[in-house]
Amino acid sequence: MTILHSKTLNHAEYAARKKEPKLYLLLSFFIPMIFLGIGLVLQDVHPFGDRQILVTDFWHQYYPFLRLLHEKLQSGGSLLYTWDSGLGTNFLSMMAYYAASPLNLLTALVPESVLREAVTVELLLKVGFAGLFFALFLKGTFRRNDFSLCLFSVMYALCSYILGYYWNIIWLDTVALLPLVVLGLVYLVRDGKYRLYVIALGLSLFSNYYIGMFTCIFAVIAYLCLCVFYLRPRQLSGRTLAMAGCSLLGGALAAVVLLPAYYGLQLTYSVNNVFPTMVQFYENWQTLLANLISYHAPTSKDGLPNLACGVLSLVLMGPFLRSGKIRIREKIAAILVLAFLMVSCNCNVLNFIWHGFHFPNMLPYRFSFLFSFVLLTLAYRGFQLVLEEKLKIWDVLAMLVMAFLVFLVSYHIQENRAVYWSLITALLYAVIILLYFRQFFNKQLFCAAISIVLAFELFQNVKLGTEEVSTSDYASYPTAEASVDALLEEIDAQDDTLFYRTEMSTWYTLNDPALYGYHGLSQFSSMANESISKWMLALGLPASEAGNRYYYGGSTPVTNMFTGIRYLICRSGSVLDNREWQSIARDAGCTAYKNAFDLPIGFQTENDLASYECQPDGNPFENQNTLFRLATGIEQPLFTAVEVRDVNYSGASALKNGYGNYTYQAETGAVNRSLQYNYQTQRISDLYGYMTVTGGTNVTITRDGAFLSSYSISKQPYIFPMGTYEGNETAGLTVALPEDATSGIVTVYVYQLDQDVLTEGYAKLSAGAVTLTEFSDTRLTGTMTAQEDGLCYFSIPYESGWTAKVDGVRTDVTPVGDAMVAVPISAGEHTITLTYKPEGFVVGALCSGGAIVILILLYVLERKRKRPLLQPIPEKPKPEELPAETETEETAS
Structure with missing residues (x-):
């Protein structure tokens, strides 16, 4: 991380700056959008073909959750909880990871029929914003406004990290916002301006707290570098306190989602990770360095870290390292940061720490975009030397040396095509700069020549990236959608109760309820509750704690009773357990069934059910026998x-x-x-x-x-x-x-x-069924008649956010198997109310609201005082700028 010293603008300069043309910023926004858009068109992405960008987790997770958010935004549903995933789940914490991008709000303006096209446009916008924000970073940090902004911003927006992971659309907001966060730090340290840093950091954490965590770590690294570049020792304490306070304020802005997400994460499998006991390195160092060249497919799922961001950035490291115009401490700091990021990609301990004390499943080195950011910043510093300083032949030789180093390091490591094309491209850049140095080119022709070579290089990278990420079929997603929608409407017309659950006999994605829009059981999410996964696994449903998933597949009457599944849709074929399911509707080969042993969301059980312990490693049939016996009191095995x-x-x-x-x-x-x-x-x-x-x-x-x-x-x-x-x-x-x-x-x-045991147990459990009188996303009320003291079991995943009242009196919620909600009741008629509020939501909302109020008050205070709270760092004048008669203490002595 290296920053060019430059003076603070006076009022006249600032006024002139406001009138500067915005053309280069607009180009920085639109060029990467156009490049990636062309790449997607070549992949026949709809509406230019029959393909779509939904692949891997985008296909299984991101789009279903985006569709769920879209439905809530259009219907006015609560963002705190959803019944369309995992029997019911904390939607706010799920949204904090999967769907908190502010751009998702725009999807509320389009119908669901074109939602996938809207998501494709959203992807292009995020890539465009990555280019725009990097251009703003360069402009504000180095105080330039020329075509060079476009060159480097496009390289950032189309770096191999984005080209390999663009299908992971939920990360791109924070990757795009990183330059604004660092620019905010520059303004804070250099100019005493704090608002951009606070707002950019808060927006980064709000958009995706996971990638935002990388931004926070990097902000500390960047701040240390800025201290080296700008501050004298006596200024350090004041700016450090300001940086710490602004960081807390930025975090507070996003606390409304951060705190619920934090408490939600405590319920997931990821909290069980163990710190590595030995330091290990994954790859040969030459292999990592060879991944810096262009013209090869990026990592899209598993493989090496995505480090490449254009051959020009490598070539320009020559002038950066050689030039005497750049201070030694800047070079040392820059190389140390690059080296640290590179080592982090290869060392298991640092990799574990970077990922939040967790080893990720697929998509390795998720912080590697930071390396590209730093490398491009250094390269831009070198490019400034090319444009502004009188180059020496040694600078050109340094570029040639870098070109051949690229070749030597990657030869026999990367594929030959990538090695030779990267070498040719590096030599072309060096030759163009040499011709400019020899004044064969004016500045306009120089930029044009550089742009042509860069456009060719980046387009090849885009083509390779979109081919590597691949696409999926547009028309068949989701399968049998029209028939399923028709059956869901038929079921809704037949059922007059306030709430019921539906599932599919076979899964299409692992989030079919969110994708098709029904109250269901299946969930595949990084926020999946580990206790629920164990509960499902113990009952013989497909589930994995480490895989963050549980979903519907097969079933028995017991699993359907205790998960509240009333309806089943077969998209093809028919059910084998036809004595448990009754056909009620058909549409084009799809069949809807109703559960003959249906139980509502709540029903009375024996008190002994509270002693049930999940045995996910045990025999699932014996687990079901135990659950059924404890709930009904029937000793004969089912x-x-x-x-x-x-x-x-x-x-x-x-x-x-x-x-x-x-x-x-x-x-x-x-x-x-x-x-x-x-x-x-x-x-x-x-x-x-x-x-x-x-x-x-x-x-x-x-x-x-x-x-x-x-x-x-x-x-x-x-x-x-x-x-x-x-x-x-x-x-x-x-x-x-x-x-x-x-x-x-x-x-x-x-x-x-045993059908007789099933019939007897079902009659006993249904006698204490809860009849709902009120139902919403976060609240349900029902009445029931208990024949004796016992538990009222609810097929609702247990979280501390649930509170219960029985006949208006606050009652403790009893978790069954550490997984499901139950409420103690006495004999007689009762009204039970369950209310949900995510843990940490109230405190988080107060923190976010307080942070906004503080920012407003600080703004008002500054306007009233007519001067900023923090003073800019005065620039140390150069020796030639000192008046002739001026003597320092040193010269006087």
Whole structure:
């Protein structure tokens, strides 16, 4: 980080500055937008083709949550809570990570039918703002207003970090705002102006607290550098106090989302990370340095850090390091910052600290855009020397040396095409600067020549980046949307209750409720409550604590009762457990079902339910038996295990280690390898299965050898229905082994459901059902009649933000399994009210409101005093600017 000293403007200069043309700022905004827009057009992105920018987590997470925010903005729903994800979740903390971008407010102006196009435009705007804000940073820091702003701002807006991670649209606001934060620091230290820093930092943290955390760390580094560049020792304490106060004020501006997000994070799996015990380095240093060149695909998911930001930035490091016009301490500080960021990308301990004491899952080195920012700032300093100073031949030689160093470092490391093209580009830049130095070019031709080479380089990088990130099909997202919408409308027309839940028999994304717009169970989010994931995993639903997900797949009557699932939509095929589901509507191959054993969001259970403990590593059928017994008081088990009648192994053998537990060994050279387990009951029974196989991806269900259905078991295992069987029918479970399989573990459970026990338990639980009389995003009220003392269980994820009143009296909420809400009740008729307010929201709102008030008061105070609160640092005059008769103490002595 290096900053050019320059004098404070007087009133006349400031007035003239206000009249400066804004052309270069506009170009800095529109050029990167146009470049990336062309790249997307070449990828056939709609409306110029049949593709879309939704890929990976953008496809699974970001767009569904943006659609959910869009719905709330248009309908006036609460931003504090949503029922369209994870049975109900803290929407404010989720929004703080996924959807807090101020640009998202603009989506409220468009209908949902064009929301994906609006999101594409939003992406282009964010990239444009990255260029504009970097240009503002250069203009305000170095006090220039010429075409050089466009050159370097475009390199920042189209650096490899943005080109590789632009699909991670939720990060781009804070990446774009970084230059404004640093410019605010420059104004604070150099000029005594604090407002830009406070507002930019607050907006950065508000837009995305996670990337904002990187900005905060870097702000400290940048401030230390600025102290070295500008401050004398006696000025240090005052500016440091000002910087600390302004940082707190900026954080307070965003506290309305920061505090709820902080408390929300305490419920997630990420709080369980362990600090590394040994220092390790990931990559060879030459490999990292070789990633600085252009013309190669950026990292889009896993790989090396995205460090490249244009070959010109590397070439200009030659004049920067060689020039005597730049002070040694500036060079040392700059190289130390670059080295620290580079080491952080390669050292496990620093990487862990940078990411908030957490090792990220995919998308490594999420702070690497800071390296590009620093490198481009140094390069701009070198470019100033080219434009303003009389170059020496040594400067040109330094550029040539840098060009060949780029070649030597990356040769045999990066692909040959990238190495040679980067070398040619570096030489072209050096030759153009040499011709300018020899006055073959005037300044206009010089800038034009540099711009042509840079445009070619950046367009190639954009093309490679958009190809690497890829696209997805536009027309099929989300699948069967029209039919699902029609069925949801039909369900709503048939159901006159205030609240009910729906789910899909198979998942399309892991956030189908948010994507299609219904009250559902599924959630895949970095803010997923770990306790809920364990609860779902224990009940045999697909879930992963470390994967931050739980979602609907398969089911039993027990899981549907305790999660409140009333309706099920099959986008294709039909359900196997048709005694539990009743068909109510069809549309173009999609079918809607109603739960025959439906329970509302709240119902009475035995007091013993409070003692239920989740056993996510246990047998899910036995977990369900325990839950059902504690809730109903019925001792007879609901599920009983069915023993294997026979097995059929092909190309493999297996050793049984106990009920449902096997170790298999694949035969070398076998073409087809599979494991089949056959079961037979003694009476008519509904069967449910659960299976995990090392290397297995799908399990096939057969009845007497005839195909019934198949289920994916490649990631999270779950209970799946197998259908109803007569006593003389054979149920088969078959899984194919991969070609490279050698050995592994098999877990296979098959249980039969006791319909009599189910009917008895359902009658008991439904007798204490809650009838809702009031329902909103953050409040629900219902009445119930309890036959005896017990618990009123609610299928609502437990958080400290929930408060309960029974008959108007505040009552403690009892968590069941540390996961779900329950309220103690006595025998008789009751009115129960549950109210939600995110923990930390009130304090955060007060902090944000207070920060705004403080900023207004400070502004009024400055206007009244007619002078700033902080005085600018007076520039130390150069020796030639001192009056001839002036003597310093040193010269007098």
